[in-house]
Amino acid sequence: MNSNSENYQIIGFDLGHSKTALASVSSGGKESPEIIEIQKKRFVMTALAYNRRNLPIIGYDAYTNLETSQAKEFEISFKKSPSDEDFSPKLIKKFVTAVYDIVKKSKQLDPVIEKRFFIGHPSGWLQEDVDRYKQLMYDAGLSNIKVVPESRAAFIHAYESKKVTIEQIRKGFLIIDIGSSTTDITFASEKKVEDFGEHRYALGASLIDKEIFKHCCENHKNKDKIDNHFQVNPKDIKKFEIICRKVKEEYFSKSGLYDSGCFPLQEDLYFCPKVNSEIMESILNTKLPDLKNRSWKEAFHEQLIRAKQKFEAKKILPSKILVTGGGARMDFIEEICQKVFPDSHSLYQMDTEPEVCVATGLARWGRLDVKTVDFKEEIDNFLQYNLENIVENNFNNFLDELVDFMVKKILPEIIKPSLIDFRNRKIKTKEELEDVIQARLKEWFYSRDLYEEVTVLLDKYLTDIEGQLTQELNEICQAYRLQPGTLSLEKNQQSRILDKDVLDQIKNYINPEDSVKVAENFPIVALVVSGALTAVMVILEIALPIFLDVITGGLSFVLSGFLINYVLNRFPIYTLSDDKISSILKEKEEELRNKIKDEFSKQQENITSVTRIAIRKAIDEKVDDARILVD
Incomplete structure (x- = not known):
């Protein structure tokens, strides 16, 4: 029931930490989205450099130009939350603008039909981060923008591409999106899409790239020389982290020894990244400061356990586990999933093309947004x-x-x-x-x-x-x-986890001194809520003592x-x-x-x-x- 007869070109724009992909679909059709090729590829590396004329170069071209000394200021992995200390709006703006310019010149976009952009963001972002990110996309030259959780994109992609059955949707299924910078765990059903992840740290697959690089340096026969080289030439670190990313991807696709060969750094000094099962197992079990002294495997296992505990509290049993994102191809992911969810052996499925599923999901979500x-x-x-x-x-x-x-x-x-x-x-x-x-x-x-x-x-x-x-x-x-x-609106009094965005609303009505007073006098009010009405109740339980205290003077x-x-x-x-x-x-x-x-x-x-x-x-x-x- 949609009276809107206008037709739009919906563009799903998935700016990832390591890869970027775009997809397009007509708002009035029912066909599957088409991938918008960037530099004649279905997705490109999220990389930015500048040539000698100070013009931006993106993707693999940025890397190859760096290798031939034709590029400068090489940057990778710059997709960050606006609240992160190392967030760089300038880099993101330049990259998005360059991608859009390339796509427009490729004549894959309809020059007449109005365009609407749907941009993804990780589930753990705060609303203020989403708002700043949206404005940044406008600054980069995009128009008619909506920024939506990547988990919703993954859900609609799974639903419309029939990766889940109607029965599985009714019961609810699990989406695990393993990106380069974050891992999102989402429970999706016919009535809700709910984030079940723990955003205590950024569990991304790029941490493994960095550890491969670190392992190669620490075990190099000329360790002092290679450490000195990267200290003198820091931009080479990013270049070889990309090579280590390739090593990781090839290793998990072939499940065996992968040797990318050797790369000259200077006379008689070579960087030779390679991994085998022993090396990879050591890397995956190394305690990492970025994960609060957990290994990658431990952190992933812990996230699944916490999600399972929430499922059990709500008496939910996922009918399927769908894994997507660039890290979906890592074979140990299935092993850990089956360990935590032992009944899911026959229900585990990896997306066939995880690198572009979010982009196509964003396009699908955009079409749905217009239709409804x-x-x-x-x-x-x-x-x-x-x-x-x-x-x-x-x-x-x-x-x-x-x-x-x-x-x-x-x-x-x-x-x-x-x-x-x-x-x-x-x-x-x-x-x-x-x-x-x-x-x-x-x-x-x-x-x-x-x-x-x-x-x-x-x-x-x-x-x-x-x-x-x-x-x-x-x-x-x-x-x-x-x-x-x-x-x-559900009401669940068993657990109380208050949505931070909702809790922040009360700050419009109270003084800082009152907030401190409530914290001192009402330690029983936890910042945890399950169920929409329970969230409102906890807000009012916090608010009313403040208002009562205000009234005390009057009384x-x-x-x-x-x-x-x-x-x-x-x-x-x-x-x-x-x-x-x-x-x-x-x-x-x-x-x-x-x-x-x-x-x-x-x-x-x-x-x-x-x-x-x-x-x-x-x-x-x-x-x-x-x-x-x-x-």
Whole structure:
């Protein structure tokens, strides 16, 4: 159901750490994407150099020109997250611009049809990194850009190219994308695409290239000379790391001794990279600082174990393991997968052309994005005009119950004991009485008692919101032949891993001092959440104590302004019985309830804004997951 009749040329642009590939598809067709050749190759080395006229040279040409001393400033492996210290926007911009110029001159792009670019990024990137990367692509000369997770590209590629069956999609399958700089582990099913990787370190296959280079240098018969050569000629390191990459690739394709021959460095000094099974096994089991003193095999095994633990917590059993990316051809990957997932022996599959699968997946995802624009717009319109009212109405119900609980606690358990202490002369002055009440209020606001009650009420608040949203969204799903509940928000109270991007939203509403205060007083709130509604709940569990603390000042004023004065000015406090104090306070219960609600109303927009932002983000992710199923 797509009324958009315009046709676009969709270009999937996979800028990788070691290789770059492009693919193209028409937004209105159903054919498989076509690879856009770069320098007459299906993919090129991510390498950049400059010739003597200071013009950029890319790919293998950059390497060959370096070898013949025709190039300068040779650079490789520069695809980094914008938050990395060694991120170089200049190199990426120059490379992307050069690639695009070459492709345009090759006449593989339609000169008339509007183009839309879909760029991939690793799953571990933060949203701010994605935004900066997107702007960099615009600066490089691309237009109509969307930056999407490479895991989604791998999923849609597997789905449309029939590498997984409908039954496997229903049950869910595992995608392991082993790139040159990162390894992404993704669980994909008909209802969601979810990142299960651990991004504690960059586990990329290029680390093996560097170790081959290091091994060759350390075991060279003229070690001192070769160390001195690379110290004097550092650009040669990059050149020979590329040769070591080739050695690695050839070794795993032939599974045996691979000797690339010898390369002259200077008179009587040669670099001779070679590996055999013994050398490779030693390299793969070497502890690496970049992996926090783990070997490559250990780090990969650990990532799979952590992913499996998350699967087991959610009672998920992958129906298939699909391995892709440049590192997919390494044979030990299958061995480790089968060790961690012993039931997957017959379900393990390596992509037949892993070097270009992300590029073709990005093109496929772009076509899907265009085709389902009406679906997304209908959801966007519904949320724009209905989400605020749904949240506000349910928040008012939540607030009524919360204030009722607070009043029933504050009067008998804080105000009454304080007045009794004043009556019994344990508290000497009215000013001291106010200070004691304020201190007891603050202590209670950060107590386990209030925290647990707020959690129960938040659960009801969010469940009611979810119920209303699901009912309305199901009608839209039905119109697009999607199953009821496709856009439902899960709630899993078993584990709590809070999405950092969602958590950051709360920073718009609190002061740094408040953040520290919450960290000190609420260590129970972990930054871990499973399930969209649980994520919202944890945000509000963090936010509400802050707002309660803000309100404390107001409540103290209210209490000193009418409760304390009311009791002390109108009644002989030193002669009042405990029951009489209770009776007097009972008379002011409704007034106190209204005044607390008035104080809350000053913060209501902040709290409901946090709710709307987090729910909107969760539904947007659901919509992206559901697009593949739209008929």
